[in-house]
Amino acid sequence: MEDVSYSKGIYTAVASVRPMNAGQYQGLVSLARDDGEELENAIYEVDSASGTPEEALEEAKALAHRLLGELEL
Template sequence: MDDVTYTKGIYTAVASVRPMNAGQYQGLVSLARDDGEDLENAIYEVEAASGTPEEALEEAKALAHRLLGELEL
């Protein structure tokens, strides 16, 4: 499953999925800030597990939108 990338100003959020135990999947968001001098990265995990990778990716995309929406440029 392909990752989905969103940008807002100097921030880039990449939504992805990782497999968990018992056939479950978890959505992840990697949030990077690149201001030209420093590159800062943070990983955020969707709290709930999903039964399919598609559901997990949808949850990760929602988290990415929420994280980028909270940023002030």
């Protein structure tokens, strides 16, 4: 499954999926600044596991949008 990238100002969020135990999947979001400054929390995890990679990616995309929406530019 291919990662999905979103940008807002100098920030880029990349939504991805990782397999977990028992056939479950978890969505992840990597948040970075394009100017090279380090972020305190660069990786965010979706709270719940999903049964398919597609569901996990949808959850990760929603988290990416939420994180970018909370940023002050």
